[in-house]
Amino acid sequence: MSALIHKEYPVEMADYDHAGEASADIKRQLKQLGVPASVLRRVSVASYEVELNLVIHSEGGVLTLEVTPEAVRLISADRGPGIPDVDLAMREGWSTASETARSLGFGAGMGLPNMKRNADDFNITSKVGEGTTIDMGFRLA
């Protein structure tokens, strides 16, 4: 079934000013839909992590929210730089965050593992020089 709700949020590299606004809007949309609290909480955590990942690690990209009566879907697609070793990046505690990001309290290396833990379906594909796509699903029914 095609998504009834489809919303795209451009997220720019190192834009800490607006960081968190996309995930805040996503939360607001889901609350108005009356998505169950347990799902809402997991989407909140994952959407914030994935948005901050775009700000901290990517060269910018787009976060997309799709909702069908069956599931909430979050897709993050960036324009680079791509992850050389995805398995390594998925390990807890592993991070390439910059000094700036770390000084702001990010870069603990929990982002990707946290997303995976909170999503019902998690898919990541990456190609160096092209970019990374993260696709997460949260079942509603």
Added chain:
Amino acid sequence: MDSKPRYHSVRLDKELCKGCTNCLMHCPTEAIRVRKGRAHILDERCIDCGECIRICDYHAKVAITDSLEDIKLFPYKIALPAPSLYGQFRGVADVGVILAALKRLGFDDVFEVARGADVVARAISEKLREPSLPRPLISSACPTVVRLIQVRFPDLIPHIVDVRQPMEVAAQIARAEFCKAHDCRPEQVGVFFITPCPAKMTAIASPLGQRTSAVTSAISMMEIYGHLRPLISKIQAEEKLHPSSTSYGIGWATSSGETQSIFQENALSVDGIQNCIRVLEEIENNKLSDLTFFEGNACTGGCVGGPLTFENNYVAKNSIRKLVAAARARCDSTPQQSVTAAELNKYATRMDKPIEPNTAMKLDDNLTVAMQKLQRMNEIIADLPGYDCGSCGSPTCRSFAEDIVLGYANEMECIHKMRDKLQTMAEQMVELAQTRR
């Protein structure tokens, strides 16, 4: 959606309302609309924070509380002063004086809510030892914050510590001790909370996490102040009452008092409802899971900043600080030392009813229909100017779109859309006139 009427202490005085947009713009749950030149409070969304009472220049927003006359309905009456009352009298260095003056207003006994806070502090300390509970635990003391969570952060309900409010525990102890000492029945005793805010009044009439409230009703601190002020100077040394709470219990009058009474290193004390919202957003994003406790007070400075207090909240905060220091110099025992395990178990400190999410923000009970409405709403928003001017009677363009989708408003109530439409029509008329010539 819940259709049964909800009790609210915060009401509108229709005669005084001018239909301006001040309250509209300051409501944290978007619970106010201006329609036909008057404000309307949406019952399902109102959390009785009293922000509208504070902001209204015309005094059209009021808080319903009992008056001092109402205590006469009971053969025996007990006053339960909130600790914030102690901060209302500049230069009074002794809580015992305030308690004695309060008793003179016609009460048979006075029992400090600060003592209830001591018992609650010990109960929370016990809860913090349970490792299975989510972190941070969220204080249940401010009823406005609890209702804010029900409306805007339903997914954080499991974080709320299931311990009753200090006034509830105080009411139980006060009534039980009075009945024992005076050999009377509980129903003969009216227990009246002296309240700094409308939210506590609402929490008595419509309890949170409890089937029933042990408190009979609430009397506004503002009303009590006028009667109490002249009596304070008349209290002789021998008439003074002995405070029963610890210095920590008194500290609950101001923001961070609760956190100090449970000795948490890694805790946040946040005051002001917009600040609470910001931090709750972060808790929701799991950014604060290293904290053990979150104390949120809807009012600036904590309860001393309540809409029904008289004294400037910063002055009151300073008075409380001095009273706490003086009390601590006399006795530095903590709530955990002062409240015995027997005392803790004697009274009901745990909630006996779950706190339910409030679904007033939901567009529809049916998810598919809600999605259709949200989709339509997003389309409407894209077409609105985004000034959030409030002229349509809804607080933001977003909420206006929501009202249109729910059938409470129509697009032409936006004066900017209307102006554009008139402009187009005018241009068309000019064109029409020119073609005829």
